[in-house]
Amino acid sequence: MKQILINPKLGQVILEEVPAPILKDKGVLVQVQYSLISSGTELASFKQPEVSYLKKLKTERGFAKKAVNFIRREGIRGTLEAIRGEGDFSPTGYSGAGIVIDVGKNVADIEIGDRVAYGGSHHAEIVYVPRNFVVKLPDNTEFREGAFTTLGSIAMQAIRRAKVELGDTVLVIGLGLVGQLVNQLLQLSGCRVIGSDLSEKKLEVAKEFGLKKAIISK
Numbered sequence: 001m002k003q004i005l006i007n008p009k010l011g012q013v014i015l016e017e018v019p020a021p022i023l024k025d026k027g028v029l030v031q032v033q034y035s036l037i038s039s040g041t042e043l044a045s046f047k048q049p050e051v052s053y054l055k056k057l058k059t060e061r062g063f064a065k066k067a068v069n070f071i072r073r074e075g076i077r078g079t080l081e082a083i084r085g086e087g088d089f090s091p092t093g094y095s096g097a098g099i100v101i102d103v104g105k106n107v108a109d110i111e112i113g114d115r116v117a118y119g120g121s122h123h124a125e126i127v128y129v130p131r132n133f134v135v136k137l138p139d140n141t142e143f144r145e146g147a148f149t150t151l152g153s154i155a156m157q158a159i160r161r162a163k164v165e166l167g168d169t170v171l172v173i174g175l176g177l178v179g180q181l182v183n184q185l186l187q188l189s190g191c192r193v194i195g196s197d198l199s200e201k202k203l204e205v206a207k208e209f210g211l212k213k214a215i216i217s218k
Contacts, residue, residue, distance in 0.1 A: 095150030
């Protein structure tokens with residue numbers, strides 16, 4: 001199958017032929033129909049300078065936990081290869097939608113042929129997704145729309161964490177994909193939304209979806 005791989009150090013993106021993923025007991029295999037590119041998150045690694053793993057351990061909250069999980073998942077050999085820079089091309093991906101083609105033995109509520117949205121997987125023809133990152137799509141939802149499910153859930157969680165209420169005035173700083181969704185969800189929740197971004201184009205897009213007040217950041 002084909003899969004997209006990236007090398008931020010070289011600034012390269014390639015389409016590579018790789019083996020299909022192996023099915024595990026607590027997940028499903030999905031034949032991808034649409035795979036969403038989150039331009040801000042996925043392109044950030046190409047724009048930001050490389051930071052050593054030791055510095056990340058000292059400065060980034062939660063990096064130690066991520067490092068432990070990576071070691072458990074990839075093993076000592078895979079971890080050492082990553083640190084040394086061997087196998088510089090790595091998978092990337094965010095959110096997508098497709099058709100289930102195989103189901104792990106511990107998954108009882110999803111069947112082969114189900115239309116699903118998923119998160120946390122790669123840009124590839126076939127992806128393995130743990131059960132808790134998969135949701136069935138309603139019959140009236142297209143795959144293209146379903147591919148935004150992960151971003152939509154992130155936007156919803158941001159609003160829940162902010163604890164906004166009907167009639168509140170809310171400032172949304174940054175109108176990328178998630179910011180645009182937050183803007184629309186806040187309006188549906190009865191809030192007055194002010195949007196701020198460096199890009200006039202993004203502000204114009206937000207206005208097309210009902211944003212009343214826009215501020216250019218400098």
